[in-house]
Amino acid sequence: MGLEQIIHDCQNNSIKAQEQLYRLYASKLFAVCLKYSRNYADAQDNLQDGFLLIFKKIDQFRFQGSFEGWAKRVMVNNVLQKYRTQGVVELVNENIPDEEDTMEIEEDNISMDFLLSIIQELPDRYRMVFNLYVTDGFSHKEIAEMLNITIGTSKSNLARARIILKEKIEAHKGNTKVHSAK
Secondary structure, eight states: OOHHHHHHHHHTTOHHHHHHHHHHHHHHHHHHHHHHSSSHHHHHHHHHHHHHHHHHHGGGOOSSSOHHHHHHHHHHHHHHHHHHHTTOOOOOOOOOOOOOSOOOOOTTTOOHHHHHHHHHHSOHHHHHHHIIIIITOOOHHHHHHHHTOOHHHHHHHHHHHHHHHHHHHHHHTTSSOOOOOO
């Protein structure tokens, strides 16, 4: 059965089709959830909640663009909304200068597991902006609209996230001690 037929069947509330869609996209969408969640357990919860939302909103998918892209957007928005309603994301402007330069990482010394773990350790406000900007390619304007913050706050939270990550990478390499994340 092709993807288009699976989606149509999901739009008709077919449990079998929902199961197929889940199997097709669970691992890719779990990776998205893991980026935005504090830990593995939160990511699992966010994945389940996100799939329920995808099945609820699947009638809104109009077969324009990729389904995977649409599903990722639903998943990201679901996670962000969850954190906003829980009052977890407290984005504040810390007046940190805008740092547009990218961090240079020596790939042979830093594992992806380590990078993911230190990103997950970031305070929620920094992790959200960092992932939206760096890994998902949203502009500061888009992030500001999504999180209901100013563009300056988005930029300062990104800069602070980069500072914290750089300190943790340097500490991991044995160069410096890590300052606590505020």
